[in-house]
Amino acid sequence: MPSYVPSSYPIGLQVNGxxxxxxxxxxxxxxxxxxxxxxxxGSKSGCDNGDCGTCTILxxxxxxxxxxxxxxxxxxxxVTTIEGLIHSPVLQAFVQKQAxxxxxxxxxxxxxxxxxxxxxxxxxxxxxxxxxxxxxxRCMSYEEIHEAVKTVFTPKNAxxxxxxxx
Amino acid sequence: MIPFDxxxxxxxxxxxxxELFRHLLAQGKNPVYFSGGTEIITWARMNAIxxxxxxxxxxxxxxxxxxxxxxxxxIGSCVTLSVLSAVNPFPLLSETVIDAADQTARNKITIGxxxxxxxxxxEAVLPLLLTNSRIVIAGRRGMKEVSIHKVFFQQMRLESxxxxxxxxxxxxxxxxxxxxxxxxxxGNVGYPLVTLAALKKDHQIRxxxxxxxxxxxxxxxxxxxxxxxxxxxxxKIEQAIVKxxxxxxxxxxxxxxxxxxxxxxxxxxxxxxxxxx
Numbered sequence: 001m002p003s004y005v006p007s008s009y010p011i012g013l014q015v016n017g018x019x020x021x022x023x024x025x026x027x028x029x030x031x032x033x034x035x036x037x038x039x040x041x042g043s044k045s046g047c048d049n050g051d052c053g054t055c056t057i058l059x060x061x062x063x064x065x066x067x068x069x070x071x072x073x074x075x076x077x078x079v080t081t082i083e084g085l086i087h088s089p090v091l092q093a094f095v096q097k098q099a100x101x102x103x104x105x106x107x108x109x110x111x112x113x114x115x116x117x118x119x120x121x122x123x124x125x126x127x128x129x130x131x132x133x134x135x136x137x138r139c140m141s142y143e144e145i146h147e148a149v150k151t152v153f154t155p156k157n158a159x160x161x162x163x164x165x166x
Numbered sequence: 167m168i169p170f171d172x173x174x175x176x177x178x179x180x181x182x183x184x185e186l187f188r189h190l191l192a193q194g195k196n197p198v199y200f201s202g203g204t205e206i207i208t209w210a211r212m213n214a215i216x217x218x219x220x221x222x223x224x225x226x227x228x229x230x231x232x233x234x235x236x237x238x239x240x241i242g243s244c245v246t247l248s249v250l251s252a253v254n255p256f257p258l259l260s261e262t263v264i265d266a267a268d269q270t271a272r273n274k275i276t277i278g279x280x281x282x283x284x285x286x287x288x289e290a291v292l293p294l295l296l297t298n299s300r301i302v303i304a305g306r307r308g309m310k311e312v313s314i315h316k317v318f319f320q321q322m323r324l325e326s327x328x329x330x331x332x333x334x335x336x337x338x339x340x341x342x343x344x345x346x347x348x349x350x351x352x353g354n355v356g357y358p359l360v361t362l363a364a365l366k367k368d369h370q371i372r373x374x375x376x377x378x379x380x381x382x383x384x385x386x387x388x389x390x391x392x393x394x395x396x397x398x399x400x401x402k403i404e405q406a407i408v409k410x411x412x413x414x415x416x417x418x419x420x421x422x423x424x425x426x427x428x429x430x431x432x433x434x435x436x437x438x439x440x441x442x443x
Contacts, residue, residue, distance in 0.1 A: 067207075068208065
């Protein structure tokens with residue numbers, strides 16, 4: 001049975017395509033480790049409560065709020081942060097449509113939208129709406145965000161969510 | 167940031183998890199089982215709980231199944247809500263869990279964690295109460311399979327060291343007509359004013375509720391009133407409201423009076439959709 005010293009756990013994870021090994025506290029969130037130990041400050045700390053979505057990253061391609069995931073849970077996993085998405089069409093669309101004001105929520109929106117685009121490239125309006133409800137923009141740039149997202153998806157119909165929105 | 171340390175274990179078998187718990191408890195480490203972990207992380211960050219060790223169940227194969235075995239649907243406790251709704255083996259359950267939290271959070275929240283949580287909505291339990299599902303529990307004395315009604319009264323009643331392994335639902339319930347409503351004060355994400363799940367079996371309507379009182383519930387007394395053919399729909403609802411099992415909630419989502427108003431409307435919609443036929 002594995003046993004660890006509470007103060008230091010060795011983990012290995014692939015971050016933006018690069019394999020990283022690091023020692024973490026079991027109580028450290030993945031958000032904290034990405035920012036404070038790996039220097040990847042693109043993922044923001046907002047509510048720290050799983051509500052606002054600005055800390056969203058991809059774990060094995062799936063959007064996850066890194067403030068409600070322990071770093072030790074990411075051992076052996078593939079993690080993508082906003083720093084790994086500089087060539088994403090979603091990021092380019094946000095720039096072109098100026099889909100931000102203060103920009104604090106923007107990394108979370110882009111990562112989540114990139115995850116959706118990867119999993120459901122033909123997502124319809126309803127699925128897009130369901131997924132993007134996970135993120136909050138207090139500057140109220142939702143109209144521009146919607147415009148940016150529309151440019152990377154070509155919804156086939158606007159009726160039911162794609163695969164129950166998941 | 168969580169302001170204290172704890173130990174982390176990731177057993178790969180049920181027996182190992184149970185033994186770990188017993189061992190850590192004996193050492194005074196106040197262990198907790200951990201699945202999606204969203205609620206544990208949140209409570210710990212707020213300094214509201216202080217586990218000395220967490221036992222992550224996600225590597226236990228039995229906790230990750232979602233399969234049909236003979237006439238039963240078996241769902242492991244570590245299956246996430248987003249996987250559950252995407253695969254959709256149990257439409258009422260899918261429709262219920264897709265309204266919990268938001269899509270990204272549902273990628274982390276598990277069915278077991280939702281049912282066993284301390285936050286009192288626990289909406290995933292409603293379809294299980296309506297379908298008389300059974301629960302597989304692991305503990306010091308081995309495994310047991312019990313009716314949801316034996317272990318869920320307002321909240322899950324597990325003994326120290328026990329954890330939820332699987333949920334078993336008779337296949338016959340999965341295709342019954344149902345309705346589900348989650349009504350919030352505003353928007354599509356957040357806690358409910360009223361959540362009502364209902365299904366119809368053998369011409370009888372079954373209903374279960376969350377957000378109305380400080381715990382989710384199914385009430386046989388309410389169902390008897392709602393299925394009384396001698397009463398008009400308005401009379402059924404007026405009499406059902408009197409039989410609620412506890413005071414109606416007043417909180418940030420809404421006052422008790424407003425909740426009762428919304429509950430009556432929701433009951434009326436549910437009856438309208440399921441009555442007849």
